[in-house]
Amino acid sequence: MGLLMPIFLQAQSGWTRAPKSWLVKFDVSHFSSDRYYNPTGNVLITNVFRQTSFNIYGEYGLLEKLTLLVQAPLLRLNSFETTRTVAGVGDLRLEAKYRLTGHQFPVSISVAPEIPTGRANANAQNKTSPIERINLPTGDGEWNVWTTLAASKSWGKWYSSAFTAYNFRTEYDDKKFRDLYQFGAEIGYHPWRPLWLNAKLRAQFSNGDSQHPDLAFVRGDATTYTLFSTEALYKLSRQWSISVTYLTGNEWIVRSQNIYIAPFFSLGVMYER
Numbered sequence: 705m706g707l708l709m710p711i712f713l714q715a716q717s718g719w720t721r722a723p724k725s726w727l728v729k730f731d732v733s734h735f736s737s738d739r740y741y742n743p744t745g746n747v748l749i750t751n752v753f754r755q756t757s758f759n760i761y762g763e764y765g766l767l768e769k770l771t772l773l774v775q776a777p778l779l780r781l782n783s784f785e786t787t788r789t790v791a792g793v794g795d796l797r798l799e800a801k802y803r804l805t806g807h808q809f810p811v812s813i814s815v816a817p818e819i820p821t822g823r824a825n826a827n828a829q830n831k832t833s834p835i836e837r838i839n840l841p842t843g844d845g846e847w848n849v850w851t852t853l854a855a856s857k858s859w860g861k862w863y864s865s866a867f868t869a870y871n872f873r874t875e876y877d878d879k880k881f882r883d884l885y886q887f888g889a890e891i892g893y894h895p896w897r898p899l900w901l902n903a904k905l906r907a908q909f910s911n912g913d914s915q916h917p918d919l920a921f922v923r924g925d926a927t928t929y930t931l932f933s934t935e936a937l938y939k940l941s942r943q944w945s946i947s948v949t950y951l952t953g954n955e956w957i958v959r960s961q962n963i964y965i966a967p968f969f970s971l972g973v974m975y976e977r
Contacts, residue, residue, distance in 0.1 A: 716867040716888060718810035718856035720803040721765030728762045731947070731972030741960040743917045743926060752785040753964050757794070773799035773816070780822070782840035787830055792823035792842035797850075809857055816850040824876065844923050845876035861894040879919065882926045883911045887957075898939040906931045907957035914962065927962040929953050937974075947972040 721727075735755045740748045761775040777794025799816035822843015830836035854867035871884040888906035895901065907930045914926035933951040940946060949972070953965035 717865040718812045720771040726764040727976035729974040733970035737964040737966035745959045756781040769803040771801045780842040787828035790826035794822045795843040796821045811855045814852045848873040865890045900937040930957040945974040
């Protein structure tokens with residue numbers, strides 16, 4: 705869907721995990737906005753749209769240069785201020801990342817199919833007129849595949865990463881959706897042992913305007929944006945960490961289209977071995 709959700713802002717880096725090492729992260733976020741950028745980029749003030757999401761993200765080092773990743777909303781709650789809330793799981797993303805180079809300047813390529821496990825149709829009932837309903841799906845209803853190329857470098861207490869990605873989209877209900885592509889960068893700083901700080905910038909583009917503007921919002925068709933986030937991660941122990949992420953959208957790089965935008969926070973807890 706054309707919404708800002710932190711599940712899509714997990715790190716895109718050239719690094720892979722050591723064999724048999726793993727991590728899992730749970731986070732929760734709440735988003736609320738009345739500013740909708742329609743498929744032509746014009747801002748519309750609407751009823752407040754709200755989304756709460758409980759997400760999981762995991763990594764497992766299968767081989768020396770191969771890491772498996774998984775991410776998905778375990779529960780997503782959608783509503784307008786004028787409707788009841790609908791709930792469901794989101795779309796499951798599975799990813800295999802292969803590191804092409806050594807540890808000094810890691811470059812990786814990954815392929816990530818996104819499986820339509822979410823509710824493609826979830827009709828929210830109007831609070832004052834029960835016969836009126838609006839579709840607020842928890843998934844976009846179609847298979848798609850992300851291919852990502854990423855590179856990273858660390859020096860002293862700093863690190864940086866950059867990536868480019870392409871999303872091959874398919875169709876839902878005989879309607880073909882536009883492919884998407886992204887560019888992004890991240891810079892991080894490790895000021896003292898338990899604390900990590902980072903900032904991420906990501907821009908998404910479409911290979912054309914939506915051919916189905918009436919469905920653009922609910923299917924995320926031709927959605928474009930620039931996202932910026934900052935995160936503070938604090939290690940409570942060797943295994944446990946907590947994080948706070950602030951995310952917002954702007955038009956620094958590309959015009960916002962087919963998306964609700966507003967600043968919001970995400971809280972997470974991570975365990976790794």
